[in-house]
Amino acid sequence: MPAPPGLRLPAPLQVAWLVADPMRFFAAGRRLGPVFQIRLPGMPPEVCVATADLAEQVLAADGSGGRAGAVRRGLLGPLVGEASLLTLDEEPWWRHRRLLGPPLHGRAVARWAERAAELAAADIDRWPLGEPFALRPRMERITLEVIMRVVFGIRDAGRLRRQRDRLLRLVALGGGAAVVRLPPRPREWLLTAPAARRAGFLPTTRFARIRAQVDAILYDEMARRRRDGAPDAGPAADDVLSQLLAARDEAGRPLTDREVRDELITLLVAGHETTATALAWTFERLVRTPPVLERLREEPADGDGRAYLDAVIKESLRVRPVVPATPRLLTEPMTVGGHRVPAGWCVAAVIPLVHTDPDVFPDPGEFRPERFLGPEAAKANRAWLPFGGGRRYCAGAQLALLEMRTIVAEVLRRVELRPADPAPERVRLRAVSLVPARSARVVAARRGSAAV
Ligand code: HEM
Numbered sequence: 020m021p022a023p024p025g026l027r028l029p030a031p032l033q034v035a036w037l038v039a040d041p042m043r044f045f046a047a048g049r050r051l052g053p054v055f056q057i058r059l060p061g062m063p064p065e066v067c068v069a070t071a072d073l074a075e076q077v078l079a080a081d082g083s084g085g086r087a088g089a090v091r092r093g094l095l096g097p098l099v100g101e102a103s104l105l106t107l108d109e110e111p112w113w114r115h116r117r118l119l120g121p122p123l124h125g126r127a128v129a130r131w132a133e134r135a136a137e138l139a140a141a142d143i144d145r146w147p148l149g150e151p152f153a154l155r156p157r158m159e160r161i162t163l164e165v166i167m168r169v170v171f172g173i174r175d176a177g178r179l180r181r182q183r184d185r186l187l188r189l190v191a192l193g194g195g196a197a198v199v200r201l202p203p204r205p206r207e208w209l210l211t212a213p214a215a216r217r218a219g220f221l222p223t224t225r226f227a228r229i230r231a232q233v234d235a236i237l238y239d240e241m242a243r244r245r246r247d248g249a250p251d252a253g254p255a256a257d258d259v260l261s262q263l264l265a266a267r268d269e270a271g272r273p274l275t276d277r278e279v280r281d282e283l284i285t286l287l288v289a290g291h292e293t294t295a296t297a298l299a300w301t302f303e304r305l306v307r308t309p310p311v312l313e314r315l316r317e318e319p320a321d322g323d324g325r326a327y328l329d330a331v332i333k334e335s336l337r338v339r340p341v342v343p344a345t346p347r348l349l350t351e352p353m354t355v356g357g358h359r360v361p362a363g364w365c366v367a368a369v370i371p372l373v374h375t376d377p378d379v380f381p382d383p384g385e386f387r388p389e390r391f392l393g394p395e396a397a398k399a400n401r402a403w404l405p406f407g408g409g410r411r412y413c414a415g416a417q418l419a420l421l422e423m424r425t426i427v428a429e430v431l432r433r434v435e436l437r438p439a440d441p442a443p444e445r446v447r448l449r450a451v452s453l454v455p456a457r458s459a460r461v462v463a464a465r466r467g468s469a470a471v
Contacts, residue, residue, distance in 0.1 A: 078409030172258025
């Protein structure tokens with residue numbers, strides 16, 4: 020059985036191309052066939068697939084030899100830890116997934132809609148009017164506030180602000196190239212050796228210090244919760260932290276403090292920038308597709324209107340997915356699309372390629388939410404993978420969709436937006452997300468004013 024064809028470029032050039040222009044890089048792979056190989060420095064060879072059927076085969080590996088945690092550990096381990104849904108595999112991962120399932124379930128997160136709308140409204144009212152500004156950082160502020168309330172249940176403004184600033188620094192340093200791109204051994208030394216810990220100018224040292232501060236606060240918060248209950252939660256402590264502290268596995272065991280710490284950071288890391296970027300892309304597309312924006316404004320806020328809003332969100336996540344791929348490290352060989360992939364290699368569905376397969380999505384570059392409403396909807400839904408799939412399907416998808424629905428509706432209610440520049444924004448790879456190159460620059464006017 021032949022090995023899949025690969026790009027004829029050394030690994031450092033492949034990664035440089037991927038970072039500079041991810042869409043062209045993946046398109047070049049697809050020209051070799053629906054199954055192709057890429058090489059990234061310090062990683063095993065990766066076999067990529069470009070169609071929904073092949074993606075299904077790749078994601079089915081979650082039930083056998085596919086390890087998502089092992090691939091992510093190198094990149095995300097220092098930030099989220101070893102006891103995180105993102106970095107665990109096999110039985111320990113299942114145990115965590117079962118314990119985190121209930122607080123993130125659709126019904127459990129639905130109760131946060133009103134709070135999310137209030138937080139969005141307060142932020143939108145502070146947006147500049149009549150001058151260009153970038154939407155993505157604004158969206159990040161809103162989604163961080165939402166996740167901090169959902170995860171920690173903190174309402175006290177001062178405590179929230181202090182915690183938020185530290186967490187933002189932690190995520191910025193821990194997700195930055197100076198920490199992420201280092202090989203694991205030197206990185207571990209830089210993060211733990213006493214000599215390195217004294218060199219305050221090193222990004223790894225700054226990261227280790229802020230991580231220690233955040234951890235101390237989190238452990239302190241856990242001790243306080245165990246003693247006094249949730250601070251602001253009222254009769255039902257429904258934030259994720261309270262629920263995780265109360266959760267017990269089948270053997271009646273709770274999560275350790277270390278495990279709870281890792282999962283709290285995980286939810287922040289996995290949950291806030293992704294959702295903010297998805298929202299930024301939704302508006303980047305909407306302001307450049309006036310008929311869709313008009314129809315969305317005209318639809319009633321419930322009934323069919325909600326169906327169109329959902330279709331807009333789906334279409335945005337299709338045409339501009341935030342996460343590029345779903346890599347799995349194989350512990351046993353697998354066959355995909357007539358190619359044998361050995362154990363020790365990675366396989367991945369490339370989400371932007373699956374989402375632009377012209378057999379499923381005619382005129383794939385067009386922003387057309389109707390594809391998720393008409394008779395083609397079933398086929399489109401089957402090939403829709405913005406949250407990945409298999410057993411490792413995004414644990415926060417319901418919360419992300421709830422936030423997107425609520426925040427898009429709140430923006431439309433309060434302001435009119437137009438693009439700061441009519442040209443579409445290019446797709447850039449930033450850390451592990453596909454982001455709009457200029458952070459979705461728009462100009463806002465208050466609704467009903469003639470300034471736009
Ligand atoms: C629009 C926003 C979001 C997008 C596009 C997104 C996308 C993804 C993707 C593609 C994966 C990998 C799935 C795979 O490998 O098959 C993932 C995993 C994950 N996501 Fe999300 N996500 C979003 C929001 C969130 C939120 C709000 C949370 C939590 C509050 C969250 C928590 C997680 C976790 C914990 C995992 C790891 C699941 C596991 O391995 O078991 N995500 N997400």
